[in-house]
Amino acid sequence: MTTTVQRVVHASALIDFAGARILTDPWLSERRGYRPGEPRAVATAADLPPLAGIVISHGHYDHCDLDALASYPDRDVPFAVVRGLAARVRAAGFRRVTELDPWQSTRLGPVEVTAAPALHGVPEVTFVLRHEGRTVFFGADTLRVPALDEVARRFPEIDLALLPINGLRIRPALNRQVVMDARQAAELTAVLRPRLAVPIHYAFTAGRLREATVLKLVRDRPDLYRDAVADLAPDTAVHVLAPGRPLTL
Template identity: 75%
Template sequence: MLTVTRVVHASVLLDFGGARILTDPWLSERPFYYQGEPRSIATAADLPELAGIVISHGHYDHCDLDALIEYPDKTVPFAVVPGLAGKVRAAGFANVVELAPWQSTHLGPIEVTAAPASHGVPEVTFVLRADGHTVYFGADTLRIPELDEIARRFPELDLALLPINGLRIRPVFNRQVVMDATEAADLARALRPRLAVPIHYAFTSGPLGDRLMTKSDRNRPDLFRAAAADLAPDTTVHILDTGRSLPV
């Protein structure tokens, strides 16, 4: 059995029959980085026993190692984007493997395969398989054509976790760095998952930051559901509040 539980933002717990994976941990806040929704796990010490942790890239809201230090099991295995292993080891976690796109490893019983991504910094997304289930975790990538290859390699996706806020960085020519709801729906069309859960949509830079630094479609998972109904009608969309679990 597979269940997915949202922690906050792009951080979710995937439970493959008792073997749990944490994605892109973000367990604290600081100026200009606010989660915009209740976080369902207060600190890393409150996390359940994990089979592994995957980290798509080194941005603080996806790689909160200062907060993750409180997780007691320093032997928990990590799969991370190339170039990040040293930072993870410096935080006290020695069991780390870097994965470039289409490279694979195992975190406990779970097969983890890196897939392409584009976000302006080195990033990967992940496909996770175990217990007869397959999940795609989209982190906060843009919608790039290279993602279509996932459907060829993994033609039977049970669940896709897709970012939807279309984040733009204002000082850099209003540059988009995350797919928006319609682009995420188009990715669902290409990947054909049985279920899709939107992620990465409540983040805010605060009143000043949202005005001067970032622009996004906040708290609008309904836009993704509507677009997916048109572009990917065979995929069922579940909008999952933080702390809620969904059997897949």
């Protein structure tokens, strides 16, 4: 079975399990203070391929762009989302929504989806996606928390991990960190032991003013993750993917 992954932008990716495509954390527009910082591989929701399902880790705009997603023509595409988000998804016109707490599972077409822990300041989950012997971990934009170590115990053979790396901090909250950084993502990689890893969530820019006063982050440095993985998890091959470039597992 051929499984491929393509980054759309930020933490949004298309994971194709032999034709069963899962879209993660859709972000298909931009607004002031929210710029992707890299070309988007899909211009609009109408340009998306037929999907087996969509997973949404949490309700922040850059991970849950329901206004832009509303132009996707299949209103019956199934969703797996963090608990508390279903009403918003249904309000956008989509009818099939399953809310998940950590370690609960559902199916999106033929793909088994299991929610896993996360910590980000708002309710969030990460996801493990499995189909016909392939296992993908999607890390959304969580912090590196000990609860994620349980993923490795429950899923000891992970083919691919998609992990955020920009180390986002909130300046007015005493620089409180809300997203793991490259070194922390490499430490998690050493625990998960995936064959392949792809860094995500690193090109986003909030603009000069917001980054000077509100947000602190390390931008456009996937090399920091690649180098840290070489040190901490040398058996994992890191692929830095430009949006739209496919990687075959």
